[in-house]
Amino acid sequence: MSNFEDPHVRVPTSLVDANGFAPAISIYFTSAGDLGTDFDIAVNNTGIILTQGAEQVSVSYVDRSIAQIQSDVVAAGLPFTAHPLNEMLSINSGELSLNTGDVTPDGGWVVRTERHVVQYKEETRIRLLPPYPDSRDLPWYPRINIGQFSSDHFGVKHVFGVPEYRKQVWSRRYGYPYMDVLGEEPELISERKLKVARHPILWSGRNMTIRIQDQPAPASIIEDVDENNGFLYLNTSIQDTNGVSVDYTYKEEGYIYKDVNMNPSVDHNPYVVGHFVLFYVIPEKSQPTGISRSRTVHHKISQTLLGAIYSLPRGDHPVTLLGALQVRQTNSVDDLSINDARARGGGVKDDRWEDALSANKLVHSVADLGRMDGLPYPGSSVLVYKLPESLKDTLSVEEIRQRASKHLAMGVTPIVEFE
Numbered sequence: 001m002s003n004f005e006d007p008h009v010r011v012p013t014s015l016v017d018a019n020g021f022a023p024a025i026s027i028y029f030t031s032a033g034d035l036g037t038d039f040d041i042a043v044n045n046t047g048i049i050l051t052q053g054a055e056q057v058s059v060s061y062v063d064r065s066i067a068q069i070q071s072d073v074v075a076a077g078l079p080f081t082a083h084p085l086n087e088m089l090s091i092n093s094g095e096l097s098l099n100t101g102d103v104t105p106d107g108g109w110v111v112r113t114e115r116h117v118v119q120y121k122e123e124t125r126i127r128l129l130p131p132y133p134d135s136r137d138l139p140w141y142p143r144i145n146i147g148q149f150s151s152d153h154f155g156v157k158h159v160f161g162v163p164e165y166r167k168q169v170w171s172r173r174y175g176y177p178y179m180d181v182l183g184e185e186p187e188l189i190s191e192r193k194l195k196v197a198r199h200p201i202l203w204s205g206r207n208m209t210i211r212i213q214d215q216p217a218p219a220s221i222i223e224d225v226d227e228n229n230g231f232l233y234l235n236t237s238i239q240d241t242n243g244v245s246v247d248y249t250y251k252e253e254g255y256i257y258k259d260v261n262m263n264p265s266v267d268h269n270p271y272v273v274g275h276f277v278l279f280y281v282i283p284e285k286s287q288p289t290g291i292s293r294s295r296t297v298h299h300k301i302s303q304t305l306l307g308a309i310y311s312l313p314r315g316d317h318p319v320t321l322l323g324a325l326q327v328r329q330t331n332s333v334d335d336l337s338i339n340d341a342r343a344r345g346g347g348v349k350d351d352r353w354e355d356a357l358s359a360n361k362l363v364h365s366v367a368d369l370g371r372m373d374g375l376p377y378p379g380s381s382v383l384v385y386k387l388p389e390s391l392k393d394t395l396s397v398e399e400i401r402q403r404a405s406k407h408l409a410m411g412v413t414p415i416v417e418f419e
Contacts, residue, residue, distance in 0.1 A: 158283035278308035
């Protein structure tokens with residue numbers, strides 16, 4: 001086997017150490033309650049030694065894959081579980097190592113392979129993302145998907161990136177690339193299913209709190225968590241989310257741009273209504289000039305999109321447009337009120353209304369409609385098909401009518417015309 005792993009394996013680069021050694025597998029102690037001091041983990045030249053009290057199991061790793069090691073840890077019978085962090089088909093003697101202070105953000109020991117990995121940059125694009133679906137009481141900050149690319153401009157190589165991403169405020173407990181969310185009001189999907197706005201969620205089984213009327217609910221209220229889609233499954237029914245909030249941690253994969261607030265309410269930024277907010281990036285580095293910038297993402301606001309483009313700064317470096325956001329409607333459908341300004345004009349006089357109604361109960365359907373295009377008929381409509389005359393050579397007129405009527409709603413009359 002070569003000294004390098006498959007470059008297409010998605011290695012968590014945040015866990016690759018300074019020497020380039022890859023994480024192989026993370027191992028967790030899964031017993032409930034206080035962990036105490038009666039458990040241990042060690043790695044020697046041939047195996048991983050798991051200890052709990054007087055019980056000890058050695059899991060051999062020589063000539064075995066990461067997937068096989070994971071299965072052996074689970075089958076060892078001790079309260080340990082393992083999560084693969086890499087893909088290796090065959091591990092040699094002495095290739096795994098452990099530093100008990102080397103842990104993953106959610107508390108698992110990192111067992112490393114003493115083998116360099118091929119590091120690569122995933123092909124991504126810097127692009128504009130909408131704000132998270134937060135409530136109208138919170139700011140609506142756009143997001144920028146991170147990535148990197150370069151372009152040559154008059155003999156100068158410009159590298160575009162988003163260096164601001166790494167300078168965000170990260171989770172106090174887990175650090176980069178995780179962020180904490182405190183007091184978010186979840187969306188009620190069903191009585192036992194909630195949805196939070198941000199994901200993927202970092203879920204260790206103990207690092208989420210649901211509050212009801214400002215009181216923390218028991219941890220057992222959470223039956224399961226869909227980490228990738230943000231769904232929370234509960235053991236208790238909840239009728240509405242009024243007074244319900246969630247504290248949780250998620251992985252932030254973009255730059256939250258806080259220089260403009262897209263929330264158009266009076267308490268936030270009412271002047272953004274109807275305007276275009278154009279986002280663009282300037283180069284992070286330029287060679288051979290040696291210019292380096294710590295901020296690359298910017299925006300312009302204008303009443304028209306062309307106005308925003310024409311207002312872009314002129315300089316000796318290129319500018320890449322990411323996209324534009326425009327807030328046009330701030331209310332939901334439930335907030336709309338409709339005033340009907342129409343007047344009855346269906347031909348029934350007011351003093352004859354009761355007589356007409358007693359004679360025909362369907363007068364409600366037609367009395368307020370005009371007759372410019374013919375007599376109205378309640379609950380019905382007509383669909384006109386215009387088909388080529390040559391179609392008659394293949395199908396009969398009756399079959400054409402039947403096929404035309406096959407996918408129509410009840411009460412709709414087809415009219416077939418040949419041209």
